[in-house]
Amino acid sequence: LQETGTVEENSFRSLVSPLRRALARPQQYNSYNDLIVQWARNHLAENPREVGGANCGPWVRLYMSGNQGADYPWCAGFVSFILMQAADAMKTGMPLNPTFSCDALAAEAKARGLFVSERDLAKNNPPKKEMPPGSIFLRRSTGNDWTHTGLVLRFDEDTFQTIEGNTNDAGSRDGYEVCRRIQGYAKKDFIRIG
Numbered sequence: 001l002q003e004t005g006t007v008e009e010n011s012f013r014s015l016v017s018p019l020r021r022a023l024a025r026p027q028q029y030n031s032y033n034d035l036i037v038q039w040a041r042n043h044l045a046e047n048p049r050e051v052g053g054a055n056c057g058p059w060v061r062l063y064m065s066g067n068q069g070a071d072y073p074w075c076a077g078f079v080s081f082i083l084m085q086a087a088d089a090m091k092t093g094m095p096l097n098p099t100f101s102c103d104a105l106a107a108e109a110k111a112r113g114l115f116v117s118e119r120d121l122a123k124n125n126p127p128k129k130e131m132p133p134g135s136i137f138l139r140r141s142t143g144n145d146w147t148h149t150g151l152v153l154r155f156d157e158d159t160f161q162t163i164e165g166n167t168n169d170a171g172s173r174d175g176y177e178v179c180r181r182i183q184g185y186a187k188k189d190f191i192r193i194g
Contacts, residue, residue, distance in 0.1 A: 018046040019058060025089050033134030033194040035086040040151045040163040043082070048165070049177035055166070059178075063165060064100060073174055075149050076100050078165025079136055082151060083193070086134075095193050102146035106138055109191040116190040126192075128155040136191040137162060137183065139173065146189070148173035150181075159184055 007015070022045075026038035051057030056068045063077040080098035087094045096108050109115040118140070121128060131152070137160065139148040150164025159182050168175030 016058075018048075019062065022046045022048070023085070031194065032086055032090050032092060033132045035089060036082055036134035036151060036193065037153055039085050040082050040153075043078075044163050044178050044180055047177065054174075054176075067100075072100065073166050074100070075164060075166040075173065076102050076105055078178065079105070079149050079151060096191070102138055102149045103144070105136065105149060105191060106146050106189065109136075114192050116192050118185060118187065118189055121185065121190065128157065128160075131155045131190065131192060132194040135193045138189045138191065140187045140189050152190070153180075160188075 022043045024042065026035065026042060029035040029038050048059035049057070050060060054070055055064075055072045055074060060068045060072065060074050060077075063074050063081045064072050065077075077100045080096075080100070083094060083096065084098055095114065096105060096112070099105055099108075106115065116126065116131070120126075121131070133153055133155075135152045137150055137152055138146040141147045148164070148167070150162040150167070153161040153163060162181050162183055163178065164181060165178045166175055167173065167179050167181065168177055169179060169181075171181060
């Protein structure tokens with residue numbers, strides 16, 4: 001490209017095309033939960049990642065309502081954004097208020113009767129096979145502190161599959177991208193969606 005000092009229309013379209021594809025409504029879905037999963041996969045396919053420093057860049061600003069920087073870990077923002085996309089498309093209310101906080105997700109889920117603790121799940125209350133894809137996991141640090149979150153694609157007997165933001169392949173809770181991961185149930189609580 002010839003250097004001009006400004007971004008012309010074709011260059012801008014190319015730069016934002018991954019964001020536009022991630023925001024495009026999935027073609028086929030059967031339910032709110034199915035739409036959550038499909039939309040999370042759309043985002044994952046575009047390889048969202050930080051640009052220009054920790055918790056910075058256009059993807060972070062998308063998930064965090066324009067905010068970015070060291071004070072804005074974005075895992076809960078990613079979850080909230082996907083839930084909002086699905087709710088807007090289905091023309092339904094949000095199951096939880098959008099938030100940037102894992103602790104706020106847990107508190108509201110408890111207040112609304114959507115919280116499923118690790119202990120309850122281990123007791124088959126509810127059975128894992130009844131937990132719907134599109135639900136949320138929360139990594140528990142202490143009894144009242146959760147430090148990471150993501151969306152569950154599938155619940156299996158010993159593990160569950162996720163798409164989560166602000167992580168990496170090593171599983172950091174302060175990573176730099178959206179990843180698909182396999183998690184164990186230890187120190188995890190859940191928010192039942194749907």
